[in-house]
Amino acid sequence: MAKNKFHTGPGPSQRQLRVGELIRRRLSDVLMHGDVHDPDLNRMSITVGEVRTSPDLKVATAYVLPLGGDKAEEALEALNRNRAELRRMVAKGLALKYSPQLRFVLDDTFDRMDATRRLFSEERVQRDIATTHEDDDEL
Incomplete structure (x- = not known):
């Protein structure tokens, strides 16, 4: 069986788990404080349940859900619309070599x-x- 360069074993490494949790906390803080310059996004209360990172830590997938599960698609659109700003704000609070690309998925x-x-x-x-x-x- 050919080995996929993005899959290194049965599960994420300790480093992936640690960085994913750091990104989750930072992203939650940014969303909670309303630091994004989008009034639609700032009106929503969004929970970041988990963040999974790729083995090279260049992609971070955030599993999100608006409070109560209402307007989930609208929240996902707002997050994607502000992806670049969120990426900068998350990276600013972390000491990583690369600023991970953020992807958002409904939890x-x-x-x-x-x-x-x-x-x-x-x-x-x-x-x-x-x-x-x-x-x-x-x-």
């Missing part, structure tokens, strides 16, 4: 958690869980 973590909760509450799943626990008790 669907909460939707997946809700779907998982619904799945676990189904009667057939509860029956399977109960059966599994009974089998474990017999051991």
Whole structure:
């Protein structure tokens, strides 16, 4: 199997995780303080749930969601419209060799958690869980 130069192993390195968290905090601060020169973006309360970086740290993908999940597409448009300014502001607060290119993606973590909760509450799943626990008790 050919090795992809952007994939170095089973998961992100410690450096990628550390830099991603630094970018997440800095981006959250910039958005929270309304430092961007866009009134539409400053009116929104946007949560930055996670930032994942490429192995070379040149691309940072921010998983974002407006408070309450309302107007998600509008928030994504505003973030993309202000991408260059956000990139400069994030880079200013970090000591990185390169200023990472920012990409924004809607965070669907909460939707997946809700779907998982619904799945676990189904009667057939509860029956399977109960059966599994009974089998474990017999051991």
